[in-house]
Amino acid sequence: MTPQDRKPPRAERIDVTFSSGKETCAAWLYRPASMGPAPVIVMAHGLGGVKEMRLDAFAERFVAEGYACLVFDYRHFGASTGEPRQLLDIKSQIADWAAAVRFARSIPELDPERVVVWGTSFGGGHAILTAANDARIAAAIAQCPFTDGLAALQAVPLRTSARVTARAVRDTIGHLLGRSPVMIPTSGPPGSTALMTAPDAMPGYLALVPGASSFENQVAARVGLAIGLHTPGRATPRITCPILFAICETDSVAPASAAQRHATKAPEREIRLYPEGHFDIYVGEAFERVVADQIEFLSRHVPAAS
Numbered sequence: 001m002t003p004q005d006r007k008p009p010r011a012e013r014i015d016v017t018f019s020s021g022k023e024t025c026a027a028w029l030y031r032p033a034s035m036g037p038a039p040v041i042v043m044a045h046g047l048g049g050v051k052e053m054r055l056d057a058f059a060e061r062f063v064a065e066g067y068a069c070l071v072f073d074y075r076h077f078g079a080s081t082g083e084p085r086q087l088l089d090i091k092s093q094i095a096d097w098a099a100a101v102r103f104a105r106s107i108p109e110l111d112p113e114r115v116v117v118w119g120t121s122f123g124g125g126h127a128i129l130t131a132a133n134d135a136r137i138a139a140a141i142a143q144c145p146f147t148d149g150l151a152a153l154q155a156v157p158l159r160t161s162a163r164v165t166a167r168a169v170r171d172t173i174g175h176l177l178g179r180s181p182v183m184i185p186t187s188g189p190p191g192s193t194a195l196m197t198a199p200d201a202m203p204g205y206l207a208l209v210p211g212a213s214s215f216e217n218q219v220a221a222r223v224g225l226a227i228g229l230h231t232p233g234r235a236t237p238r239i240t241c242p243i244l245f246a247i248c249e250t251d252s253v254a255p256a257s258a259a260q261r262h263a264t265k266a267p268e269r270e271i272r273l274y275p276e277g278h279f280d281i282y283v284g285e286a287f288e289r290v291v292a293d294q295i296e297f298l299s300r301h302v303p304a305a306s
Contacts, residue, residue, distance in 0.1 A: 122146045147236075147259045148262065
């Protein structure tokens with residue numbers, strides 16, 4: 001029997017919402033079948049991503065092991081509220097993580113002292129910051145994490161970076177003048193004006209989108225001025241809980257060398273390296289290896305049986 005044949009029981013989930021600032025974040029709440037207060041894994045996606053982009057695949061594996069999962073969309077994205085749509089504001093997204101953790105702790109059948117944060121890609125950086133800012137977090141998982149904006153910029157061709165910056169400046173000025181956002185593709189082919197233009201970026205990113213989704217491959221361009229200054233990896237020395245870094249060795253979006261450098265500064269770190277690219281570990285054999293390692297990490301540090 002192959003790993004793909006070993007399908008876990010389909011997890012039951014309900015749609016829930018919670019407040020974050022003036023907005024309402026939409027989420028899926030997965031409950032395990034086991035009795036007693038369950039540990040809960042708070043999960044969110046990366047750059048412009050929504051929960052339908054394979055986060056359900058991870059959540060279903062975790063809930064089959066006895067964990068609850070709260071999988072949410074950031075404000076301005078997916079099923080969450082927020083205007084204008086597709087506005088990626090880093091501070092707001094970090095606030096959404098804190099609000100999601102508070103909401104998870106308020107659910108009676110979940111254990112408020114066994115909250116795990118799980119983030120992937122840009123959300124991996126948010127998970128790092130959430131774990132660093134909240135000493136009650138029981139454990140953290142940062143998957144192919146964005147840790148260093150400068151390192152990410154250095155991986156982008158100079159001409160592409162200049163065009164992204166020009167569009168970001170137009171959007172920022174337009175915002176100050178009350179105009180509609182200037183948009184930029186989240187992923188695009190090499191040489192195009194997009195936030196991610198590595199050869200594997202557009203096909204890998206869009207392959208995660210389910211067929212019936214209303215997903216938009218674009219964000220307000222102003223975030224292009226913030227990404228290079230965003231370095232969540234600097235917070236790793238302040239993380240007091242166990243944290244697993246799942247790093248892709250051929251990552252074209254979140255450079256592996258920077259992720260490893262920052263990861264080594266976390267006091268209770270575990271680092272797993274995978275010989276794949278940034279988008280490979282969501283599907284197929286790579287997904288099977290990654291999710292198995294994450295379940296093993298969770299079973300040691302936050303076992304589902306209290």
